Structure formats: structure tokens, C-alpha cells
Amino acid sequence: MRRRPRHDPAGIFTGPTAAIAVILGAVALVLLYAPIAGLAVLSFSARPLTGIPWPLTLDWYTDLFTGEDARWIGPLVTSIGIGLLVSFLATAAALAIGRVMPLIRRRGGLLVAYLSVLVLPGILVGIAVLFFYRGLLDFRTGFWSVVLVHFVWALPFALLCILIVTVRFDHRLLEAATDLGANKIRQFIDIELPLLNPGITASAFFSFLLSFNELPRTLYTRGGITTLPYYIWTASASHSSAVSLIYALSAIIMVASFVIVLIATRVLMRSR
């Protein structure tokens, strides 16, 4: 019998074709991560706008906390508030939907109804909400409309996180609990919640991050409020010296987001 190649459990790849696949993927991953690494490096550069990392300095980071340049703190508080609210709403809604969805017959169509908005360009969703609520119904846009568009953005991801755990949930456990005399609230708290917890935790983290970093949907629905991504967007488009500070600020946010994603992914993968 032929010896099976060590790196190829299924036997589609030969040495050279595997190398081609890896190189193609590496090219794209470099294009994906080079700007992320570049941002981190340039945030320490004395001349970030030239793209040259040296000489190194911490000035931008210290400037962030002094005087005029500390104006990002207001938007930060706004974004954290909206993020927490969206995280709670999206996770709660996803839980209510996701724990029933695997049991019903027309789940395919229902899933499409919830996931289709994931594909739509963000700016299209923002404009739709602006025209419908502000134009046709004459509501003032503001905090609530930003929460709404962020909720629309986060819910499909939250639902996927919850579904990953609910499709494997064994409903005989609840029947057993019923037979043992547990009421519905006890069943939910003592059986469902602990078993679904990885999905719920991941959903809460991911929803927060999606809201916290969201820009295109916010652009047209923000009314008078300024979220942190919007603040960074206007500052970075302004060609002013503030751009250098933006690198430091964005680097901090990116590192924090990275850590949160790693935690959430780990929680979700452990459940498997």
C-alpha cells in the first residue's frame, strides 16, 4: 500500500499544489494583516504620515490624554454605551430565536430572513433606516436609530453563535427535568443556560465589538451623536495633524478588540 503523505490526510494535495495553495493564501493574509501591523508600528513613529517607523516615540500616546486632544473620550463613552446595549439586545433576541429555531419546520426560510441583512452593504442599511423612519415616519434620528442599525448588524452574528450551541442541545434533558418536577424557569436557568453559555458569551462579546467598530451604518443614522469610529473617520479624513493621534487611538482599540475576539473564539471553540 502507498504511504499516505503526512501533511495530507485526505490525499488531494501533492507537495507542489499544497505549496501553491499556501502561497496564494499567504499573499492574501499578508495584504490583510500588513495594514494592521503597520498601524501598530506607525503609532510609535515620530513621523507616522511618512510611513517610516523610526525614530520611535511615545508622544502620540501621551498626547491622547492631554487637553484638546482628549476629545475622543466623549465618543468612547457613547460607543461603549451603545455597544453594551446592542450586545444585550442582540444576544437576548438571538437566544429567544435560536433556541426555538432548530425545532421548527420552516427554519431554512426563517434563517435566510435573519441572515440576508448580513450581506447587504452597510451604507444601504443605514440609508434605508434613515429614509423609512426619518422620511416616511418622521422620527428624529439619534441614539435609538444608531442602536437599531447596530442591532441589525450584530443580530445575524449573534444568532450564528447561539445556533452553534442550540443545534446540539439535547431536548430530552428538558423532558427529564419536567418529569422530575422542575418548572420552566428552573429548567431554563439550571439546564439551558449553562449548556448554551459558550454561545451566549461569544455572542455578547462579538455583538459588542461589531457595534463598537461599526461605521457605514452609523454614517447616515447618527443624528447628532458621535460614536468613536465616526470621530476617528472624520479626524482621519481631515488631513490635519490629528491623524497621527488617530493611529495611536486606533492601535489601542485594535489591540483591545483583538484580545476580546480571542477570548470569545476560545470560549466558542471549547464548547465543541
Next chain:
Amino acid sequence: MSVASTSLDSPAAAAAARPGVRRRPLRPSVDRAALVVLTALWAIGVLLPILSLVVISVLQGRGLSFLWTVSLQPYADILVSYRIEPVLRTLRIVVVITALEFVLGFPFALWLAKGLREGWTKSILIVLLIVPFFLSPAARTIVWRPILGREGLVNILLTSTNLTAEPLDWLLFTEFAIHLGLIGPYFPSMVLPIFISVSLIDDELIKASRDLGATPMQTLRTVVLPLAMPGIAAGVVFTAVPMLGDNIASTLLGGGQVSMIAEGFDDLIRAMNYPAAAALGTTLLVAFAFLALCIRFVLKRLGTGFDIFEGMKG
């Protein structure tokens, strides 16, 4: 509802039944009510506003007050040359980048799913593909500017090593820059769906194909490709449709010189021509619906379906 009426109809029977048996049908009905209410809210509060763009696009109006008279003027407004040009450019860029993502992503997804054993490398690569969804897209695009700019890193390296006498002008604020800026961010949306669908293919099928004497190329064409079709379709939709409305690469890397559909929205809204903006949005919705129908048709012809619920159990 039905539970309540049965117990009213035959109280004796209900009382005779064991409590567990009687209570069980009630439980899903409360949960289902929650599902029905949420779905109704979703349909009215979210899907309806998106579809209302189609209606607004045939109205007349100035600013946000619409007149309820049907008019095709909005469509005429977006068909003028300086507005249709960005639309055509966007379509061209989206087709090119989606094709490029497929070329870069398909072999990689295949390798990730079937060429690489479970282990640390695989987990890390998957995490690297997931993480960017949750990072700020503007922050990671803005960095291309100092790298590609006229006085930026690439030009400094090129001129100081005398590879070029003059700094290159075409690196930034050109279609080149937009292409470069789009490849990275849209790579995971192509790779992940293909990866998932290929992962679901049973290794035994591939081994059987090999044992029957198929070359790797034949196995790829006759076994893997048809079974991976739903993932490829999802990858194309997830890459192409959001890219149609991408405003970050074109604004930051096009710098006003190369505008795309997103700037068209911005322009029209600034000019208070909301019905025309809705008309532009409708064309995007139609493009999305058309793509989805095409894919549905192709998948039906191939006879392959993809049950996401089964996929998640894996």
C-alpha cells in the same frame, strides 16, 4: 391556544393525564410566541424599511418629504453620465476583486480543510481569518496612505535605492490603491464559507475516488467541486455584495479622484435628492436578488443543497 381548548373540552381527561405529559406541548408554544413576535418585529422594523427603498425610488421629493406621485425621474437622475460612471467602475472592481479572491481563496480553503491536520496551525489560521471581521475597517485601511503616498514608505524606498528616479504617482488615490485595499478585508468572507463546505465533505469520498484511480485533479473536479458549490456560492455572495457598497476603501484610498457607488449615495444625499439615492439602493438590492437567484438556480441544477443546521453539528 390548542392546549387551552383541549383542556377545556375534556377537563377530566386532562386531569387524568400525568402533569408532565400535559405541560409539555405548552412549553414550545410560549417559546414559539416569542419567535413569532420577534420575527414579526424584524420583518416590520428591519426588512420593510429596506424594501421601502424600492417604493421611495419611484417617488418625487425634495429632502425627506416625499410626494406620493409616481415618477421615474430618480432613475433618470442616476443614469446621467457622471453618476453612472462610478456605478460601472464599482461593478468592474467588484467583479475583478471577487474573481481574485476566489483564485487566492479557493486553493487555500481547500488546503485548510483537507490538506492540513487538526492542530495548532489550523486553529491559528482559522482565528486569523475570523478576527478581522471585528476590527475597525477604517483603521486598517487608513494605514495604506502613508505606505503608498507620494512621500510615503514605498516611494522613499524606491527613490533611495534608485529603482525609480521620480516617486510613483499611481500608487495612491488610484484604482490600483482601491484594489490593493480591498483584497485583504474581503479575503475571509470568501475563504470561510468555502472552508466550511469543504470541511463537511467526508474524507472517505475523497479516498474512494483516489483508490478508484482518479488523479487529484479528477477528484477535485468530480468530487470536491460539486460538493463545495454551496460554499463557493456563499463565498461569492458574501464577498461581492457588501463590496458593492464599500465606502471605506474608495473614500480613503480613492481620495475623491476615483469614486465608487458609496460616494454616489453621499453625493445624492448631500444634494437632498433622496429618491435618486433610493433608486441607487434599489439597483444594489436588485443586483443582490439577481445574484441570489442565479446561485439558487445553479445549485438546483447541480442538485446540491447545504443544510447549515447539519453543518453546525459537525
